Amino acid sequence: MITLSKDMETGVKKIDEQHMELVDRINAVTSMGLKSISKEETQKTIDLLGDYIVKHFRDEEELQKQCNYPQFQTHQNLHKQYIAEFQKLKTEFAANGPSPKFTLTLSNSIVGWIVKHIKSADSQFGKYYKEHK
Ligand SMILES: [Fe+2]
Numbered sequence: 001m002i003t004l005s006k007d008m009e010t011g012v013k014k015i016d017e018q019h020m021e022l023v024d025r026i027n028a029v030t031s032m033g034l035k036s037i038s039k040e041e042t043q044k045t046i047d048l049l050g051d052y053i054v055k056h057f058r059d060e061e062e063l064q065k066q067c068n069y070p071q072f073q074t075h076q077n078l079h080k081q082y083i084a085e086f087q088k089l090k091t092e093f094a095a096n097g098p099s100p101k102f103t104l105t106l107s108n109s110i111v112g113w114i115v116k117h118i119k120s121a122d123s124q125f126g127k128y129y130k131e132h133k
Pocket residue numbers: 060075079117121122
């Protein structure tokens with residue numbers, strides 16, 4: 001389970017609200033390891049998160065373009081890399097189905113990346129946005 005700590009707030013209302021939704025969907029994925037659920041349900045939970053990651057990245061990039069964020073390209077590349085990583089895990093799931101090991105790998109990947117990304121890249125953008133919006 002992850003929660004949004006104070007140092008994960010970017011100060012940009014739209015982004016912080018979406019991060020809350022993102023965290024909810026991440027927690028739905030990480031808690032899958034505790035229950036035995038069907039492949040369909042697991043798939044649905046992963047897709048709900050995957051779709052939201054794509055939407056959130058798109059909205060964040062839109063805001064960055066609007067205020068001519070100088071780090072836009074770098075930030076967008078980070079998003080692209082993570083989407084590719086997530087896609088790789090989805091392919092693995094499609095091939096092997098649910099397992100506690102898979103849930104753990106997926107959870108570690110998401111939690112590790114998202115927390116770090118929010119604390120570094122997103123907070124950096126938050127600071128810029130407040131000064132340039
Ligand atoms: Fe981001």
